[in-house]
Amino acid sequence: MEKYVENFILIFTSIIYEALPFIVLGSVTAGMLEELVPQRFVTRIIPRSRALAIAIGGLLGLVFPMCECGIIPVMRRLLRKGVPLSTCVCYMLAGPIINVIVMMSTWVAFSAPPDFNKDQSLTVPGGQLGSAEMVSLRVGLGYLVAVGTSLIVEWLYKRHGNNLLLPLAQPTAGNESDDNGGPRRRLSNITETALHDFVDITVFLILGAFLAALSRQFLSHSDIVDLSMKNPAVTILLMMGLAILLCLCSEADAFVAASFTGLPAAPKLAFLVLGPMMDFKLYLMYTRIFRPRLIWTIILSVVVQVFVYSLLTHFVLQTWFTPAADGGAG
Numbered sequence: 634m635e636k637y638v639e640n641f642i643l644i645f646t647s648i649i650y651e652a653l654p655f656i657v658l659g660s661v662t663a664g665m666l667e668e669l670v671p672q673r674f675v676t677r678i679i680p681r682s683r684a685l686a687i688a689i690g691g692l693l694g695l696v697f698p699m700c701e702c703g704i705i706p707v708m709r710r711l712l713r714k715g716v717p718l719s720t721c722v723c724y725m726l727a728g729p730i731i732n733v734i735v736m737m738s739t740w741v742a743f744s745a746p747p748d749f750n751k752d753q754s755l756t757v758p759g760g761q762l763g764s765a766e767m768v769s770l771r772v773g774l775g776y777l778v779a780v781g782t783s784l785i786v787e788w789l790y791k792r793h794g795n796n797l798l799l800p801l802a803q804p805t806a807g808n809e810s811d812d813n814g815g816p817r818r819r820l821s822n823i824t825e826t827a828l829h830d831f832v833d834i835t836v837f838l839i840l841g842a843f844l845a846a847l848s849r850q851f852l853s854h855s856d857i858v859d860l861s862m863k864n865p866a867v868t869i870l871l872m873m874g875l876a877i878l879l880c881l882c883s884e885a886d887a888f889v890a891a892s893f894t895g896l897p898a899a900p901k902l903a904f905l906v907l908g909p910m911m912d913f914k915l916y917l918m919y920t921r922i923f924r925p926r927l928i929w930t931i932i933l934s935v936v937v938q939v940f941v942y943s944l945l946t947h948f949v950l951q952t953w954f955t956p957a958a959d960g961g962a963g
Contacts, residue, residue: 644846648888649839656835656884658734662698664827668819679716687783690723691731691776698732700882701725701909705918712802712922719787722931727779729883729909731772739771739905740764742887762898762950767887770898771905774942778906782934789930797927842889844879865899869943872900873936876908883909899947907939 679686697707708721729735744764762770795803872893881889886908890901911932919928 641846644892645842648842648846648885648892653835656831656882658884660827660831661823662734664823664825668822668826679720683717683719683787684784686717686720687723687780687787690720690783691727691779693724694728694730694732694735697724697728698734699728700735700884701729701915704728705915705922709802709922712798713805715804717787718790718797719783722786723779723783726782726910726931726935727775730775730779730906735883735887735909736768736772738884739768739887742891743767767898767901767905770902770946774902774906774939774946775909777942778910778935778938781938782931785930785934786927789927793926797924799922799924802922840879846892865897865947866940866944868896868900869903869940869947872896872904873907873939873943876904877912879908880912880914881908897947898950899943902946903939903943906943907935910935910939 679689697704699707704725708725711721711724712718741764743762790797876886879886879889886905890904893901916928916932919931923931
C-alpha cells in the first residue's frame with residue numbers, strides 16, 4: 634500500500650511541477666495580449682476569400698497564443714467586430730494547439746519524461762514517438778480538424794447567417810473602443826486577467842493530474858499495451874473520452890498524456906487534439922456564444938475527424954514500426 638501511495642504522489646507532483654511554468658507563461662502572455670494588442674489589428678489581416686481567411690484563422694494562435702479558455706472571450710469580441718464566423722471558429726479550435734507556448738510544453742513533455750516513466754522495455758504497438766514527431770503530428774492533425782470543421786461552419790452560415798449566434802456575439806454596427814485607460818489601469822487589467830486565467834487553469838490541471846495519477850494505479854502498462862494491440866479504436870475512443878472528462882488546459886495536457894507511457898502515439902494524439910477543442914467546460918462556454926445547432930455541428934465534426942485521423946495515424950505508424958521490429962527479431 635505504501636508503494637502505491639508513494640508512486641501516486643510521485644506521478645502527481647511531477648505532472649504539476651513540469652506544467653506550472655507553462656501555465657504561468659501562458660497566463661501572463663494572454664493578459665498582455667488581451668490588454669495591449671488592439672482587436673481591430675486582426676480584422677485588417679483577414680482576406681476577402683473565406684477559404685483563405687479560414688486557413689489564416691487556424692494560424693492566429695501564433696499571434697495570440699492563448700489556451701482554450703482565454704480564446705473564447707477574445708473570439709466573441711472578434712465576432713462583434715465583424716470577423717467571419719468560420720474564421721473565428723478555426724481560430725477557436727486550432728489556437729489552443731498551434732501556438733508557441735503549447736508547442737513548447739508538448740516538446741518538453743515528450744522529450745524529458747520523468748523517472749517514473751522510464752520503463753520502456755515493453756514493445757508498444759504503433760511505437761513511441763519523440764518530441765519533434767509528437768509536436769508535428771499534434772499541430773498537423775489539429776489544423777486539419779479545425780479547417781475541416783470551419784468549412785462546414787461556413788456552409789452552415791450561408792444558410793442561417795447570424796442566427797447561429799446569440800445576440801451577445803452578433804456583429805455590431807460600430808467598433809468597440811480599445812482604449813482601456815492609462816498605464817496603471819492597463820497594468821491592473823493585465824494582472825487581473827493573468828491571475829484569473831492562472832487560477833482557473835491550475836484547478837483543472839490539479840484535477841487532471843490527480844485522475845491521471847490515480848488511473849496509473851489501476852492500469853498497468855501491460856494492460857494498456859494489450860488493449861492497444863487488440864482494440865486500437867477502443868483505446869483511441871477511451872483517450873478521447875478522457876480528454877473530455879479531464880477538462881485540461883492545452884498548456885498542461887501534454888504532461889498528462891506523456892505520463893501514459895504504455896500507450897502508442899495515436900491515442901495520445903487523440904487526447905491532445907480533442908481536449909483543447911471539446912470538453913465539458915468548453916461546452917458550457919460555447920452555450921454563451923453559439924446556438925445549439927452550431928454547437929452540435931462543431932462537436933460532431935470535431936469528434937468524428939479526430940477519431941478518423943487518429944485511427945489512420947495508428948495504422949500508418951504501425952506499418953512503420955512493425956518491419957523494424959521484425960528485422961530486429963530476425
